Amino acid sequence: xxxxxxxxxxxxxxxxxxxxxxxxxxxxxxxxxxxxxxxxxxxxxxxxxxxxxxxxxxxxxxxxxxxxxxxxxxxxxxxxxxxxxxxxxxxxxxxxxxxxxxxxxxxxxxxxxxxxxxxxxxxxxxxxxxxxxxxxxxxxxxxxxxxxxxxxxxxxxxxxxxxxxxxxxxxxxxxxxxxxxxxxxxxxxxxxxxxxxxxxxxxxxxxxxxxxxxxxxxxxxxxxxxxxxxxxxxxxxxxxxxxxxxxxxxxxxxxxxxxxxxxxxxxxxxxxxxxxxxxxxxxxxxxxxxxxxxx
Numbered sequence: 435x436x437x438x439x440x441x442x443x444x445x446x447x448x449x450x451x452x453x454x455x456x457x458x459x460x461x462x463x464x465x466x467x468x469x470x471x472x473x474x475x476x477x478x479x480x481x482x483x484x485x486x487x488x489x490x491x492x493x494x495x496x497x498x499x500x501x502x503x504x505x506x507x508x509x510x511x512x513x514x515x516x517x518x519x520x521x522x523x524x525x526x527x528x529x530x531x532x533x534x535x536x537x538x539x540x541x542x543x544x545x546x547x548x549x550x551x552x553x554x555x556x557x558x559x560x561x562x563x564x565x566x567x568x569x570x571x572x573x574x575x576x577x578x579x580x581x582x583x584x585x586x587x588x589x590x591x592x593x594x595x596x597x598x599x600x601x602x603x604x605x606x607x608x609x610x611x612x613x614x615x616x617x618x619x620x621x622x623x624x625x626x627x628x629x630x631x632x633x634x635x636x637x638x639x640x641x642x643x644x645x646x647x648x649x650x651x652x653x654x655x656x657x658x659x660x661x662x663x664x665x666x667x668x669x670x671x672x673x674x675x676x677x678x679x680x681x682x683x684x685x686x687x688x689x690x691x692x693x694x695x696x697x698x699x700x701x702x703x704x705x706x707x708x709x710x711x712x713x714x715x716x717x718x719x720x721x722x723x724x725x726x727x728x729x
Contacts, residue, residue, distance in 0.1 A: 469724035470516030473705050475673025478610040478631040480576050482546045482706050484699075485724050486519035486675070487512045487717075489533060491683065491710030494526030500712065502532055509536035511714050513545065515721060521708050523550035523581050524566060534571030547572055548675075550581035550614055550634075551595065559598020563607055578608040579634055584649040586619035589627060596629055612673070617649025618659060625666035632673040635664055637704060639697035640690070642681030661702045668703050676704040691719070696727040 469485040487509065489497045497505055509520070520537065522529045530549070537545065549566055551559070563578065578599050580592050592613075602608040612632030615621045624633050636644045637660065644655025664674055679694045698704045709720050 467728040468516075469721045469728070470518070472518075475577075475610065475632050475675070475705055476668070477671040478577075478673050480546065480610045480632075480673070482519040482548075482576070482675075483517055484706050484728075485517050485720060486521050486548075486706055486708035487517050488677070488708040488710040489520070489522045489529040490526045491712070494522075494529045496710060496712050497526075497532070498528055502535055505532050506536040508711060508714065508717070509533070512711070512717050513537075513540065515717060517717070517721075518545040519548070519706065519708075520545060521548040521550075521577075522570070524552050524562070525550075525581065530566055530569035534569060538571060542572065546576040548577035548579065549575050550579040551599075552581050553583075553592045553595045559595050560601060563598070563602045567607060574607050574609060576609045577632055578602065578611050579632070580613040582616055583613045583620050584616040586623060588613070588615070588620050589623050589629070610673075614677070616645065618645050618647050618656060620649065621645050621660065621663050624672070625663055625670055630667075630672055632675065633667050634675045634677060634708075635660065635667075635704070636678040637661075637664070637676035637698045637702055637707075638679055638681055638685070638694040639701075640681065640685075640694075642684055643678045664702045664704060668705075673706075674702075674704045675706045675708060676702070677708050679707050679709055688719070692723045692726060695720075695723045699724070699727050 470483050472481045473484055474481050491497060500508065520533060522533050547570065551562055567573065580595055583592065599608055599611045603611060610631050612630050612634065614634035615624060621635065624630060638644060641654035641657045644657065645660050646653060646655045667674055676698050679698060680691050685691050685694060698707055711717050
């Protein structure tokens with residue numbers, strides 16, 4: 435298949451085809467929506483479950499410390515409960531391998547897999563994506579994101595990686611693409627960005643571990659501005675996945691965790707959320723919290 439550059443993607447019908455909706459699921463009454471329903475992310479071709487299994491708690495430390503056997507049991511438990519969307523990142527050491535082992539033998543078309551790639555200088559995007567596919571024991575990633583875009587100039591700075599992901603997409607090694615952003619200067623570049631299909635954005639009702647002018651602030655993020663940009667992105671047809679639903683683990687109250695789910699879907703309008711788990715009880719609670727938020 436022909437290789438398309440990012441510029442060609444933006445100018446030609448290839449962009450229109452890649453961004454065209456692949457059809458929508460039948461309408462479901464609001465009271466019947468659940469955490470494990472399949473939803474289409476914006477105008478991408480990818481359907482995911484509303485609730486995802488994240489492997490990046492403290493950059494994967496929590497999941498790694500479970501060990502492979504316990505982690506595999508946890509992944510299989512989530513799968514059996516209906517969570518069919520799993521996400522990891524290059525920077526979550528060992529998690530591609532552990533996830534590949536945990537999902538081995540499960541029909542590949544029955545779940546969705548998202549990875550995030552670090553946009554380093556001097557690294558070949560195709561080689562890196564192929565390396566991650568091999569580590570995760572998968573022929574393709576349903577979603578590949580540019581990871582941790584945290585400055586206002588990221589759309590220009592990451593152009594080489596955008597082209598690389600589009601090339602991988604043309605080879606069916608990647609199905610859809612996007613970016614995860616940190617900090618308001620980076621987030622402000624998301625609405626109207628013609629390359630983005632999917633945006634991963636930090637979200638909770640208290641602003642804990644959310645976006646501020648300083649992407650690494652120890653203070654609270656600007657909830658109102660983040661929500662505004664999420665809504666703008668959704669209006670533009672982007673899929674939005676949210677993270678930091680439990681404030682990087684700082685929400686010790688069940689009521690706060692319930693409120694975070696409710697806020698993400700009812701107030702901000704995100705389509706999917708990713709949560710990291712360390713036991714089956716946390717999976718059960720997340721499903722119940724999201725079901726309540728959707729009720």
